[in-house]
Amino acid sequence: MNTVKQSADGPQAQTKPSGDTAAASDWRRYVPWGIAGLVVWWLLYRSLAPFAAWVTYTLLPLPRGSRLGAAVEFFVYDSPKVLMLLTLVVFGVGIIRSFFTPARTRQILSGKSESVGNVLAALLGTVTPFCSCSAVPLFIGFVTAGVPLGVTFSFLVSAPMVNEVALVLLFGLFGWKVAGLYLVTGLLIAMVSGWVIGRLHMEKHIEDWVFQPRRGGGTGGEEETLAWPARLRYGVDAVKDIVGRVWLYVLLGIAVGAGIHGYVPENFMAAIMGKDAWWSVPLAVLLGVPMYSNAAGIIPIVQALLGKGAALGTVLAFMMAVIGLSLPEAIILRKVLKPRLLVVFFGIVAAGIMTVGYLFNWIF
Amino acid sequence: MTIKIQILGTGCPKCKKLAENAAAAAQAAGIAYELEKVTDINRILEFDVMLTPALVVNGVVKTAGKIPSIDEIKALLA
Numbered sequence: 001m002n003t004v005k006q007s008a009d010g011p012q013a014q015t016k017p018s019g020d021t022a023a024a025s026d027w028r029r030y031v032p033w034g035i036a037g038l039v040v041w042w043l044l045y046r047s048l049a050p051f052a053a054w055v056t057y058t059l060l061p062l063p064r065g066s067r068l069g070a071a072v073e074f075f076v077y078d079s080p081k082v083l084m085l086l087t088l089v090v091f092g093v094g095i096i097r098s099f100f101t102p103a104r105t106r107q108i109l110s111g112k113s114e115s116v117g118n119v120l121a122a123l124l125g126t127v128t129p130f131c132s133c134s135a136v137p138l139f140i141g142f143v144t145a146g147v148p149l150g151v152t153f154s155f156l157v158s159a160p161m162v163n164e165v166a167l168v169l170l171f172g173l174f175g176w177k178v179a180g181l182y183l184v185t186g187l188l189i190a191m192v193s194g195w196v197i198g199r200l201h202m203e204k205h206i207e208d209w210v211f212q213p214r215r216g217g218g219t220g221g222e223e224e225t226l227a228w229p230a231r232l233r234y235g236v237d238a239v240k241d242i243v244g245r246v247w248l249y250v251l252l253g254i255a256v257g258a259g260i261h262g263y264v265p266e267n268f269m270a271a272i273m274g275k276d277a278w279w280s281v282p283l284a285v286l287l288g289v290p291m292y293s294n295a296a297g298i299i300p301i302v303q304a305l306l307g308k309g310a311a312l313g314t315v316l317a318f319m320m321a322v323i324g325l326s327l328p329e330a331i332i333l334r335k336v337l338k339p340r341l342l343v344v345f346f347g348i349v350a351a352g353i354m355t356v357g358y359l360f361n362w363i364f
Numbered sequence: 365m366t367i368k369i370q371i372l373g374t375g376c377p378k379c380k381k382l383a384e385n386a387a388a389a390a391q392a393a394g395i396a397y398e399l400e401k402v403t404d405i406n407r408i409l410e411f412d413v414m415l416t417p418a419l420v421v422n423g424v425v426k427t428a429g430k431i432p433s434i435d436e437i438k439a440l441l442a
Contacts, residue, residue: 102414102429129429133376134415136405141414214410237430335405 027228045084052077075258082172082250086165087239093127093164094238098231100128102138109155110146114198117151122190125158132160132329139336140210149206150198157349158190161324165246166295173257173303174312181360182316189320189352196348197341205341246296253299257307280314281357285350288321295323313360320353366396367441372408372428373401373417382417382431389437397441 055076056062062069105128109121130138135156142152162183171179226234298319305315325346334342369386373379383401390397402408402420411420415429419437426440 103412106414129415131415131429133374133378134429136374137408137416138414140405140409141412209406212406214406 030228030232041084041088045081048077048081048084071258075254078172078254078257079251082169082254083243083247085172086168086246086250087243089164089168090239090242091235094235095231096127097129097238098226098234100124102128102130102141105155106142106145106147109142109151112148112151114148114150115195117148118154118191118195118198121147121151121154121194122158122162122187125155125190126162126164126187128155128159130159132326132332135329135332136335139333143206143210144214148198149203150194150196152194153197153345154190154194157193157324158187160329161190161320162186163295163323165242166299166319166323169250169253169296169299173253173299178312178316178364181363185356185359186320186324189324189349189356193345193348193352197345200344202341202344205338205344207336207338210336246294249294249296249299253296253303256300256303259307280311281317281354281361284314284318284357285321285353288318289325289346289350290327291322292326292328293322295319298322311361312364313357313362316360317353317357320356321350324353325349366398368422369397369399369441370420370423371399371401371417372411372413372420372425373403374405374408375401375403376416378431379403379417382419385431385434386419386437389434390441392434393438393441395441 052073056069056073057064060072062072105124108124109117112120139152139156142155143149167179167183170182302315302319305318306312330342330346333345337345367390369390371379371383371386373382379401383399387397387399390399408416408418411418411425413425413428417431418428419426419432419440421441432440
């Protein structure tokens with residue numbers, strides 16, 4: 001057995017502040033403010049369409065029915081619309097995330113039977129804060145705490161791929177059907193691919209050092225019970241961080257969309273990325289895997305491809321491959337996965353994404 | 365008394381930012397400190413941290429997976 005060297009500056013047990021009683025009572029104070037905020041948000045949201053029309057045809061004024069008018073109206077309407085949706089959803093998801101630290105998610109998942117675990121892991125992956133740079137400590141933290149390998153993979157697939165920014169953008173630009181299908185199929189890919197990896201019993205393809213004994217005792221600093229002001233601040237921080245990072249890409253995406261909206265699209269993409277080209281879906285996935293971008297960065301490209309006649313399923317498969325699977329992620333995960341398991345993981349998820357691509361092409 | 369600040373993270377830009385903030389906070393508070401960047405994954409895991417970057421003060425994990433502001437870190441150092 002390996003012994004781990006002890007040192008004086010190691011982790012120590014942390015005393016937890018018990019804020020339970022305060023947390024239970026003070027959330028009610030925020031309900032009226034929450035309702036008032038939502039009403040204001042809704043009124044603003046509702047007035048965006050008349051506002052855009054007024055700016056375009058009265059303030060500027062552009063002739064009604066013109067290409068330029070249509071493009072400007074689309075941009076003036078869609079930019080604040082998508083940014084408002086994004087702010088609301090990111091804030092809400094931020095508050096939900098303050099309840100689901102990785103430590104709590106791990107606690108929920110450890111000891112769950114496989115099928116139930118895969119479903120839960122995929123769902124929790126969407127609401128647990130995650131960044132691909134934390135994939136290794138998270139993977140080891142899960143697997144060594146008794147979360148089954150396949151369940152861990154369901155989490156690792158769903159966390160980056162089912163993404164609230166992508167969901168909002170798809171809803172804002174293509175409607176609730178596309179957004180809903182993205183959400184449901186993304187979760188299904190995470191559940192099924194994790195389940196398949198679990199069935200393959202590939203535990204021996206995890207690098208050996210993962211299971212070396214470690215001195216425990218650290219608390220991860222995530223166990224404290226947050227009071228409501230802290231949760232609200234978590235939501236505000238999420239908005240500042242995420243909306244602050246992606247707003248430019250969003251505007252760029254909408255500008256591309258506006259250009260397409262106003263001017264008749266060419267259809268030269270239809271031949272290579274249209275519905276009739278069966279090989280376009282695997283090609284889109286193959287192109288997407290080595291690329292790495294966040295969900296917002298890929299949306300302008302999605303807009304452009306769709307506008308040029310590419311099929312929705314093909315474009316969605318491309319998007320999922322870019323944000324869900326990437327070369328940097330593979331390099332990071334190679335530290336804990338032996339090559340065969342890494343290849344199986346990417347292969348199964350890629351197959352799932354292609355299935356979704358074909359499904360969308362078939363439905364729409 | 366010198367406090368020991370450790371930054372857990374495998375060297376991503378966020379870790380550097382956290383280290384800068386922590387140093388700035390300690391200096392602003394006039395606290396003598398010693399700063400160490402822990403990049404070895406096994407040592408990070410000994411703290412049971414699953415989200416990086418994490419801030420450790422005198423061996424206790426204070427924050428994980430986020431970059432607190434200089435003012436927030438000042439409160440954690442006290």
